[in-house]
Amino acid sequence: MTALTADQIARVKATAPVLAEHGVTITQHFYKRMFTHHPELKNVFNQAHQQSSSQPQALARAVYAYAANIDNLGALGSAVTHIAHKHASLNIRPEQYPIVGENLLAAISEVLGNAVDEPTLDAWRAAYAQLAEILIGAEKALYAQAAWSGFRPFVVFRRERESDEITSFYLKPSDGGPVCDFKPGQYISVKRFVKEIGVDQPRQYTLSDAPNGEWLRISVKRERPQDAPPGYVSNQIHEGIEVGGIVEVSAPMGEFTLDAAKTTPVVLISGGVGITPMVSMLTSLTAQNSTRKISFVHACRNGRTHAFGRWLDAIVAKHPNVSRAVFYENTHADDRPGTDFDFAGRLDFSRIADKTLHPDADYYLCGPVPFMRAQQEALIAAGVSKARVRTEIYGSGEIA
Known part of the structure; x- marks a missing residue:
């Protein structure tokens, strides 16, 4: 891997506070600039997230994290893995990295002006080359294992x-x-x-x-x-x-995956369409006749938005090691307590502690970002180690 000099590391790290203040302005300008010069890349990037500014915000956070940890890249390990899987799923290729780098550096220079000197820009060129090398290597490994290309x-x-x-x-x-x-x-x-x-x-x-x-x-x-x-x-x-x-x-990608080798309890927690990975995980576990204690916790608005309800009922009826806890936030008159759902209101772990709070359990959590943030905080407050809570984020959000 290309090594940065001590001076380059110091210069990049020193820009972290500036990126914290002006990062979104820089990344918004970056995307506008890049799409103007390379409109073909609009086919790769989520344009709805450009309209909502969630993608520029996510990139700003990532650039800041990289600058702040430039002297300790090991702290970025999980973030690099997450980005590499996303890129591989989108078929990002090595030849696209110079385009991104050119426009990102130009955006930094054009937004910050005289606040950034040429030696600092040179340090960022070296830092971007280092980051590109890391990501390209990680993505190459994923492509080599993929079921097909493109x-x-x-x-x-x-x-x-x-x-x-x-x-x-x-x-x-x-x-x-x-x-x-x-x-x-x-x-x-x-x-x-x-x-x-x-x-x-x-x-x-x-x-x-x-x-x-x-x-x-x-x-x-x-x-x-x-x-x-x-x-x-x-x-x-x-x-x-x-x-x-x-x-x-x-081809399938993603690091939010079930650890099927374990025998400890599993708690699958979802909100709304975040139920989809949990369906895959539970189906896989029961197909293998796993004897692990499994708790399936789901929250949605009501019975009209409750997906896979009958499927879950059949799983619970057939497998005594599986329990369910379904929360409806706003019930309809035709929603049947004890049949369609178990609890009215928002998900509350204090009401299902006996099913979900186990010292050796692994927790898988997926849903809207505010939902996941609230559930992660609730689990940690109940004594669950953060290391035991795994999350999957849709779109460009982040939990913490």
């Missing part, structure tokens, strides 16, 4: 409504080839052309079934067009893909 056409052979918001799509390779294996909790990217903005757009969807050798399944929440950001791709998938339709799919 995007592969799959045919939708079945679609099934799971709730008022979520529909499942069952996919098989259109070439008749074998379906790949994957780890429960991983995701794929689906690429669709979005006419409203005139570009291809990839979106990542968790595989919502256990590996079975026959198909892949994604379960897509339809975001409302008036939401910010609007659900360009989710609406296009719901409205435009029927049985027989073709979708372009990347």
Whole structure:
């Protein structure tokens, strides 16, 4: 790996406070600049997240973290792994890194002006080259293990409504080839052309079934067009893909995966569409006839938005080691307590401590960022070690 000099490290680290103050301005300018000079990259980056500024904010946080830890890159290990999996799912290639680097450095110079001198920019060039080398190496390893390269056409052979918001799509390779294996909790990217903005757009969807050798399944929440950001791709998938339709799919990626080798209790916690990786994990565990104590905790608004309810009931009835705790925040008159749901109101671990608070349990948590932040804080307050809580974040958010 390219080594930075002591002076370069000091200069990059010294810019961290400036990045904390001006980071979002820099990254917003960076994306605008890069898309002006390289409009083809709009097909790679989520344009809805550009509109909402969540992607510039996420990049600003990442750049700040890199600057602040430039002398201790080991602290960035999990972040690098997360980014590498996202990049590999989007088919990011080494030749794209110089484009990003050129425009990021130009954005720093153009936004900060005389506040940054040429030796500091040179230090950042070396630091970016180092970071690019780290990511390219990590992504190369992922590509070497991937089931296929780039995007592969799959045919939708079945679609099934799971709730008022979520529909499942069952996919098989259109070439008749074998379906790949994957780890429960991983995701794929689906690429669709979005006419409203005139570009291809990839979106990542968790595989919502256990590996079975026959198909892949994604379960897509339809975001409302008036939401910010609007659900360009989710609406296009719901409205435009029927049985027989073709979708372009990347190979499975993602580090939020079930540790199937353990025998300790498992607590699967989800909010809304965050249920999808938990369905894959629970299906995989029960298919293996695991004897681990498993608690499936889910929170949603009501029965109309509750996906996979009947599936969960069948699992619990068949496997005595599996328990459920379903919370409905705003129940409807036809929602049946004790049958459709177990608790009214928001998820509250004090009401299910006997099912969920075990000293040796592993906790898997997925859902909207505010939901995950609240549940992680509640678990830690109840005495659960943060190291035992694993999280998956959709989009460009972060927990803490």
